[in-house]
Amino acid sequence: MTWGPYIAMYLFFAGAGAGAFLAAVTAEIYSKEGFKPLIRAGYLISGPLVAFGTPWLLLDLGMGLRQPWRLIGLLNNPGSVMTLGTVVLSLFMPVAFLFAIMELNWRWPLGFINRAVAWISGYRNVLLYAGTSLAFATAIYTGMLIGVVRGVPLWNTSILPALFFISALSSGLAAAVVFAVVFPMEERRLMAEHFFYLNQVHSLMVVVELIFVFSWLFIMAGLSVSSGQSVSLLLTGNLAIWFWFGVVFLGIVDPLIIYVWEVILGRPLVGYAMIISDTSVLAGGFSLRWLVLAAAVPPMLY
Amino acid sequence: MAKYGLVIDLTKCVGCQACTLACQAQNELEPGEVWVRVESVEEGRFPTVSRRFQTVQCNHCDNPPCAQVCPTKATHKRRDGIVLVDNNICIGCKYCVVTCPYQARVWNEDRGTPGGCKLCATRVTRGVQPACVLACPAKARTFGDLDDPDSEISRLIVRKRPIRLRPDLGTGPNMYYVRGEK
Numbered sequence: 001m002t003w004g005p006y007i008a009m010y011l012f013f014a015g016a017g018a019g020a021f022l023a024a025v026t027a028e029i030y031s032k033e034g035f036k037p038l039i040r041a042g043y044l045i046s047g048p049l050v051a052f053g054t055p056w057l058l059l060d061l062g063m064g065l066r067q068p069w070r071l072i073g074l075l076n077n078p079g080s081v082m083t084l085g086t087v088v089l090s091l092f093m094p095v096a097f098l099f100a101i102m103e104l105n106w107r108w109p110l111g112f113i114n115r116a117v118a119w120i121s122g123y124r125n126v127l128l129y130a131g132t133s134l135a136f137a138t139a140i141y142t143g144m145l146i147g148v149v150r151g152v153p154l155w156n157t158s159i160l161p162a163l164f165f166i167s168a169l170s171s172g173l174a175a176a177v178v179f180a181v182v183f184p185m186e187e188r189r190l191m192a193e194h195f196f197y198l199n200q201v202h203s204l205m206v207v208v209e210l211i212f213v214f215s216w217l218f219i220m221a222g223l224s225v226s227s228g229q230s231v232s233l234l235l236t237g238n239l240a241i242w243f244w245f246g247v248v249f250l251g252i253v254d255p256l257i258i259y260v261w262e263v264i265l266g267r268p269l270v271g272y273a274m275i276i277s278d279t280s281v282l283a284g285g286f287s288l289r290w291l292v293l294a295a296a297v298p299p300m301l302y
Numbered sequence: 303m304a305k306y307g308l309v310i311d312l313t314k315c316v317g318c319q320a321c322t323l324a325c326q327a328q329n330e331l332e333p334g335e336v337w338v339r340v341e342s343v344e345e346g347r348f349p350t351v352s353r354r355f356q357t358v359q360c361n362h363c364d365n366p367p368c369a370q371v372c373p374t375k376a377t378h379k380r381r382d383g384i385v386l387v388d389n390n391i392c393i394g395c396k397y398c399v400v401t402c403p404y405q406a407r408v409w410n411e412d413r414g415t416p417g418g419c420k421l422c423a424t425r426v427t428r429g430v431q432p433a434c435v436l437a438c439p440a441k442a443r444t445f446g447d448l449d450d451p452d453s454e455i456s457r458l459i460v461r462k463r464p465i466r467l468r469p470d471l472g473t474g475p476n477m478y479y480v481r482g483e484k
Contacts (some may be wrong), residue, residue, distance in 0.1 A: 002399045002409065047330035062394020062414030071373035082397055150367045150471055151403045211411045299403045301467045302343065302356055 001294055003146075006060040008290035011142040012171065013053025014089060015164060016285065018138035019172015021096055025132050034194050041180035042172070043103040047096035049175065050138070054089065081148050085141040092134035093126055139168035142289075150294040154220055154230035163212040164289075168252075170205040171285035173198070174278035181275055196268035199277070202257040206281070210252050213288075226297040233295045243291055244277035251284015305383040305449040306421055307476035308435070309458045310357055314442035317342065317355035324437030325359075328422060335408055335418045338434050356479070358453075359434075360385060360419035361467065364474025368398035368407060376415075383476060384421045389413070403471050421445075446477040448476060 024042025027035040058064040064071060074086045100120055107115050120127070144162030146155045177198060217234065220227040234243045256275040262268050317340055325338045326333070338359040345352050362385045367384060369377045375390035379385050387398075393455040399407040399416050407416045422432035426445070435443040446455030455478075458464070464478035 002396050057395075060396070062392075062396070062409075062411070062416075064393055064395075064412055070374070070391060073376070073391050073393060075373075076391075077373050080373045080397070082370050082395060086373065101331065146400075148371065150473070151401045151405070217444040218462050243418065296400065299406050299468060301358065301404060 001264055001296065003060070003293050003296075005290055006056045008286065008293050009056040010053045010060070011145070011164070011289045013049050013056070014287045015142045015168030015289075016171040016175050016282070017046045017049030017051075017053065018092065018135040019168040020049060020176045021092075021099070021131060021135040021172065022139070023173040023176050024099075025128065025135070031078060037180040037185050038176055038194070038198070040103050040185060041175040041183075043096075043099040045100075045175055045179050046135075046172075047093055047100050050089065050093050050174075052278050054093075057200055073166060079131065081141065081144050084140075085145055087136045088134060088141055091136045092131070095131040095134060097129060117295050134161075139172075142168065145181060146292070151298055153227040153299055154295055154297065156293065157216065157220070159216045160210060160292075161215060163209070164208050165216070166205055166212060167285050167288055170202060170209060170281055171295060173205070174281040174285075178275055178278045178282070180294045193268065195274055196253050196262060199255070199259045199262060199268070199274075202277075202281070206255050213247065213252075225300045230295040230297045234291060239291055242287060246287025247284055247291060249284075250280040250287060254280040254284075274302065303381050303449070304447045305476065306426060306445070307362065307383070307448045307455065307478065308421075308432075309444045309446075309455050309462070309464055309478040309480065310481040311440075311442040311444075311462070311464075312354060312356065313480055313482035315340075315355045316438040316440055317359065318439065320437045320439055321357060321434035321443065324433040325419070328425075328433035329417070329420070331417075332412070333411070335410060335417070337405070337406075337408060337417060357462030358404055358406065358467070359477065360402075360421070361404055361473065361477045362419075362421055363476065365472060367401045367403065368472060371397045371401045373397065380423070382427075384423050384426075385418075386420055386423060387416060387418070389415045389417075392416070403468060403473065 018041045024039045024046070027039045027042065039217065075083055077083050098120055101117055102124065108117070143161030146152070147160040148156065148157050210294050217231050221231040233239050256272060256279045258269065319340050321338045322336055322340060326335065329337065331337065338357060340471050341356045341358060343356050345354065362383055366377070366379055366385050369379055373395065374391050374393055376388040377385065377398050378388065393412045396409060396414070396416065407418045409416050422430075425432060432445050433457050435445045444455050444458055446453040448455060448459075450456060459478055462480045464480045466475045466478055469475060
């Protein structure tokens with residue numbers, strides 16, 4: 001396994017950061033008032049999540065820490081997805097941090113910082129368009145990076161960016177909800193009916209994810225010898241326990257159970273039930289990245 | 303311009319791995335760091351089974367996936383067709399290692415950069431044959447210019463109809479293998 005858990009961390013946190021931003025933007029567009037805690041949480045964690053993800057890539061680089069000046073070379077080949085991703089991430093991170101600073105609304109000790117934040121806030125709409133486009137690009141990039149790899153038939157398919165995109169959305173939403181619950185706003189909290197609605201949206205995402213995962217694996221099972229071996233590794237082989245527990249149970253079944261439970265009860269479960277559902281979505285999102293990387297099998301040569 | 307490649311006559315290969323060792327000596331590789339590997343292949347169905355050897359190394363592809371994905375352009379294709387890594391600008395992201403369908407890029411943890419068959423670029427520009435070609439006791443390896451219709455390698459390709467490894471992947475590999483009768 002050439003690319004291991006470090007790259008999985010990088011892909012997961014970059015995707016979750018982009019997803020948190022998109023969750024906040026969506027909540028802001030469709031409902032300003034009730035979802036204020038979610039919007040706030042999404043903007044606050046988006047930049048830090050991406051910033052937490054990128055060092056894992058640097059740690060994986062053979063030369064990244066020994067001779068860091070070489071990293072500028074990452075921009076050399078516009079035909080490489082990694083170069084494009086570097087551009088996208090380096091633009092998205094500062095924009096996401098600007099939104100976090102605007103959301104914090106602190107009074108900084110130095111006057112010029114306050115004036116700068118006020119000036120930037122004047123261009124919030126422009127930044128919102130830029131940030132949204134960059135968040136889309138970031139989330140799709142995490143799948144494109146490995147989707148173009150011809151040396152691994154399991155990855156080399158166009159459904160992979162779509163799968164990583166929907167997984168990034170659900171991870172980002174989950175991270176924002178967990179943050180909103182753990183660090184609630186003083187004046188306003190997420191209300192029961194909001195949780196119910198969020199769970200509904202989340203269940204829909206998870207069902208789409210389920211469809212993507214299984215249609216992808218089903219087609220890959222018969223596409224070539226090596227992609228079939230990858231699928232066997234995931235479904236019945238050495239990785240099966242992690243796949244069924246991590247990706248399927250934690251990432252997909254668990255949030256669905258909680259949602260169905262709520263429908264049966266006729267009332268939303270708030271607080272810890274929400275945290276359980278969303279942390280398990282996060283664990284499922286990381287498991288997906290890690291297992292997709294771990295299940296790589298090169299093509300048969302003869 | 304030249305386009306260098308190899309014809310490897312697998313019907314002559316005895317699996318002695320002299321090519322592997324000659325390559326390691328030429329490139330000062332570490333033990334276990336293998337740029338030219340010899341795989342042992344079992345074929346057929348009982349009771350008519352057979353065993354043969356298959357060597358695999360960088361195919362110096364016409365359309366190299368490693369160079370396409372390399373973010374720094376450290377991996378590049380020379381005008382004579384040889385695909386090389388520039389270890390002075392490589393950041394060690396391993397994208398080429400995962401992308402090569404032939405698994406011909408070998409990661410070196412100590413150096414922090416990958417390596418692979420250079421088709422003995424420093425030797426062939428001086429007119430000397432690659433180390434693996436000279437080392438092969440069965441004379442199974444023929445090096446030459448694929449663009450020159452009169453070269454020995456081009457004649458061999460016409461006469462022996464060798465196959466390439468997975469040309470369907472669109473890589474345009476330049477290693478030719480004579481398989482003989484099945």
